Amino acid sequence: MTTDARNQYEGLPGDFAIWIFILAEMLAFGVLFVAYAFARAHDVALFNASQETLNRTFGAINTMVLITSSYFVVRAVNAIKCDLSRDCAWWLGMAWLLGAVFISIKCVEFYDKFSAGITLSTNSFYMFYLALTFFHFMHVLMGMIILAVVIVKARRGGYSSRDHTGVETAASFWHMVDLLWIILFPLIYVIR
Amino acid sequence: MTRNRFFTFIWIVLVALTLVTYAMGEAGIIGSGAMLTVLLIALVKGQMVANYFMGLWHVAPGWRLLILGYFLIVGGLIALAYGLN
Amino acid sequence: MQYKSQAVAKPYFIAAIGLFVGQILFGLIMGLQYVMGDFLFPAIPFNIARMVHTNLLIVWLLFGFMGAAYYLIPEETENELYSPKLAIITFWIFLIAGALTIVGYLLVPYARLAEFTGNNILATMGREFLEQPLVTKIGIVIVALSFLFNICMTLLKGRKTSISLVLVLGLLGLAVFFLFSFYNPSNLVLDKYYWWWVVHLWVEGVWELILGAILAFVLIKVTGVDREVIEKWLYVIVTMTLITGIIGTGHHYYWIGTPEYWQWWGSVFSALEPIPFFMMTIFAFNMVNRRRREHPNKAAVLWALGTGVLAFLGAGVWGFLHTLAPVNYYTHGTQMTASHGHLAFYGAYVCVVITMISYAMPILRGRAANSNTAQVVEMWSFWLMSVSIVFITLFLTAAGIVQVWLQRYSDTPMAFMAVQDKAAIFYWMREGAGVIFLIGLVTYIASFFIKGETKAAA
Numbered sequence A: 001m002t003t004d005a006r007n008q009y010e011g012l013p014g015d016f017a018i019w020i021f022i023l024a025e026m027l028a029f030g031v032l033f034v035a036y037a038f039a040r041a042h043d044v045a046l047f048n049a050s051q052e053t054l055n056r057t058f059g060a061i062n063t064m065v066l067i068t069s070s071y072f073v074v075r076a077v078n079a080i081k082c083d084l085s086r087d088c089a090w091w092l093g094m095a096w097l098l099g100a101v102f103i104s105i106k107c108v109e110f111y112d113k114f115s116a117g118i119t120l121s122t123n124s125f126y127m128f129y130l131a132l133t134f135f136h137f138m139h140v141l142m143g144m145i146i147l148a149v150v151i152v153k154a155r156r157g158g159y160s161s162r163d164h165t166g167v168e169t170a171a172s173f174w175h176m177v178d179l180l181w182i183i184l185f186p187l188i189y190v191i192r
Numbered sequence B: 001m002t003r004n005r006f007f008t009f010i011w012i013v014l015v016a017l018t019l020v021t022y023a024m025g026e027a028g029i030i031g032s033g034a035m036l037t038v039l040l041i042a043l044v045k046g047q048m049v050a051n052y053f054m055g056l057w058h059v060a061p062g063w064r065l066l067i068l069g070y071f072l073i074v075g076g077l078i079a080l081a082y083g084l085n
Numbered sequence C: 001m002q003y004k005s006q007a008v009a010k011p012y013f014i015a016a017i018g019l020f021v022g023q024i025l026f027g028l029i030m031g032l033q034y035v036m037g038d039f040l041f042p043a044i045p046f047n048i049a050r051m052v053h054t055n056l057l058i059v060w061l062l063f064g065f066m067g068a069a070y071y072l073i074p075e076e077t078e079n080e081l082y083s084p085k086l087a088i089i090t091f092w093i094f095l096i097a098g099a100l101t102i103v104g105y106l107l108v109p110y111a112r113l114a115e116f117t118g119n120n121i122l123a124t125m126g127r128e129f130l131e132q133p134l135v136t137k138i139g140i141v142i143v144a145l146s147f148l149f150n151i152c153m154t155l156l157k158g159r160k161t162s163i164s165l166v167l168v169l170g171l172l173g174l175a176v177f178f179l180f181s182f183y184n185p186s187n188l189v190l191d192k193y194y195w196w197w198v199v200h201l202w203v204e205g206v207w208e209l210i211l212g213a214i215l216a217f218v219l220i221k222v223t224g225v226d227r228e229v230i231e232k233w234l235y236v237i238v239t240m241t242l243i244t245g246i247i248g249t250g251h252h253y254y255w256i257g258t259p260e261y262w263q264w265w266g267s268v269f270s271a272l273e274p275i276p277f278f279m280m281t282i283f284a285f286n287m288v289n290r291r292r293r294e295h296p297n298k299a300a301v302l303w304a305l306g307t308g309v310l311a312f313l314g315a316g317v318w319g320f321l322h323t324l325a326p327v328n329y330y331t332h333g334t335q336m337t338a339s340h341g342h343l344a345f346y347g348a349y350v351c352v353v354i355t356m357i358s359y360a361m362p363i364l365r366g367r368a369a370n371s372n373t374a375q376v377v378e379m380w381s382f383w384l385m386s387v388s389i390v391f392i393t394l395f396l397t398a399a400g401i402v403q404v405w406l407q408r409y410s411d412t413p414m415a416f417m418a419v420q421d422k423a424a425i426f427y428w429m430r431e432g433a434g435v436i437f438l439i440g441l442v443t444y445i446a447s448f449f450i451k452g453e454t455k456a457a458a
Helices: A016-042 A044-051 A056-081 A085-115 A124-155 A165-190 B002-027 B032-053 B061-083 C004-035 C046-077 C084-107 C110-116 C134-157 C162-182 C188-223 C227-252 C261-271 C274-289 C298-321 C325-331 C335-364 C372-409 C416-422 C424-447
Strands: none
Touching: A016 A044, A016 A124, A016 A165, A016 B061, A016 C227, A016 C261, A016 C274, A044 A124, A056 A085, A056 A124, A056 A165, A056 B002, A056 B032, A085 A124, A085 A165, A124 A165, A124 C261, A165 B002, A165 B032, A165 B061, B002 B032, B032 B061, C004 C046, C004 C084, C004 C335, C004 C424, C046 C084, C046 C134, C046 C162, C046 C188, C046 C335, C084 C110, C084 C134, C134 C162, C162 C188, C162 C227, C188 C227, C188 C274, C188 C298, C188 C335, C227 C261, C227 C274, C261 C298, C261 C325, C274 C298, C298 C335, C298 C372, C325 C372, C335 C372, C372 C416, C372 C424, C416 C424
16 A cells, blocks of 8 residues: 555655645745735834734733643644553643633634724734734634544544554644744734 | 653743743833844744654654744744834 | 446537637637727627637536536446436536527627516626626526536435545535626625626636546546545645635735735735645646556546646746736736636646546547547647647737736836737737647547547446
8 A cells, every 4th residue: 555644755743635734834824924024014113003902911821822732732642652542532632622722812802803993904914913813713723623523533542553643633733733823923912 | 751751841941932932022122133032932932843743853854944944934034024124 | 438327428528629619719700809800890799709709618618517527426426327317408408508698699789688688687797707698697507506416416325535525516616606696786896806706716716626626537547546645635735725716816806996905815825826736737747657557548648737737837827927916906907817817727627628528538439548540639639729828828928018018017108009009919929829729629629530449448
């Protein structure tokens, strides 16, 4: 069989297709990050003033939430490598819960902005802020769906130390969501 | 397990670096030095997540370089755009 | 042919090629009208020729997609079509309705046609590509529904593969987005906004799923590469297509009264639209290089590779050329758009339909592949058509650059018609390339009638 992705593609964790997907997603976000930076250069004062209205504490908490949930996912992968299905499902479940925390905090932020009458058309800063964080938000949701599927299978003992590509695929996607936020947070909330 | 202890260590470093970035924002430290520092912190964090959490450390070096290159290019262009004003 | 009911694909393919000929003839007529404005006037005015040219393109591609689906679905689901009879009835309804519509365009003034066909009940006519009278539009919906019913029933009782699921998803999307052609708000901005939901989300969204599925099917058949490998690629391509294509709709929303953020979203996401096309090219070549069998139908392999390359060039590169908002500020609605349209439609959709026809038709006629001579002629037709469409694209690009330069970018802009005169040389050369294209098409049709030693059907 030539379908064993691991042997074929330099031992990348998880399914090879997810890596193509990750690279494509990172490219899309990368272009948006750079576009934000150059759009800001056109109107620094406006961007700085608008940035002041963001809640940096929420942003920092969310960074830590994602980093921690990424760490939990690492623990889950390590657990399944030792054939500990229950531990694996537990760690993934904790990671999923942190994803839910992220989503909740983000919703509070969105609610704040929308109730202040801010929309995509308010100004360039808010357009980028809302668009970038919303796209990222959708990725967190998608990651949670993927995690949920893997959790269900892991609980049924569907993975083992020999066959856990599914866990690694979900893990890789989840880490990407983290990776993107690691750039997004300083860019949108901190640097001025 | 030593492996888990290593990842816990990485996690603590990531949290610490996040706090540094946050503190710089709260303290209102601005200027190109601060901007570059924050971008550099993001680069280091990105490398830690990619190499250790994602496990690219065990993969052909091309993949690690790809992620490193991504952070350098994206971060570099951001720095360039911020340097424009 | 593995399943008897696959035979219903044959009339669809024949009709597709017949309408293709009509499309090219009208293309040549209007190509000439670019430089000889009163050619065939008043019998066939330019706007009518253009309408027939574009409508025939869409209709014959739809025939091709339906034929491809009727051929592909039984083989993928491993059972007979739910109702071959319904497929044939649908075929005749669609063909007759299509023919009547074209005859209506040609014989009755458009305004009168609108009056006859109930445009006063629900005004949907008069918009580019969606010019069809209300009755035809309703007919298209009925045909699409019966077609989808037939396909879905077949799928439900059989094996469900990724290829057939992606194909059906694409076809469902095709039907759903066509419904927006009935929505015609009087606000011109809203009208255009939703008009693109049909036009853009077809060709840069759901049609790409159909394209991917057909290409994947043919590649499995002619290369013998594992289904798992091909399906994995298909999923990645489909996902990328949807990520970039849906928000990429924004590249039509520059300066037409829509919010400003579309300039950013349209630019960023549509700039990424070449990626799935690039992956498709890599995919096609990669699979052919890793082939595990030498399929006797070399012509089909050539068309499949051609799809990859020309779709990337036409849809990817030529689309990217003028997709960024600052560039589009100058190129909007110039011949640049026409050049992109020609190569993109040919490379992506004409090529993939012919790939399928090229693969399936010999089998439908009882042999694994056509004779060597017939295949050589067919390959000649590939090169004639492909090279001439590339030249059409290059000449139109040149005309577009002239137009941008003299009419838009210049400090002392010239009037539209004055600029058209300046570009006349390129229009003449385009017409010449068009004639070669027609020769290529005739060669293609001739290849069906060339006999010779053939292998029995697999």
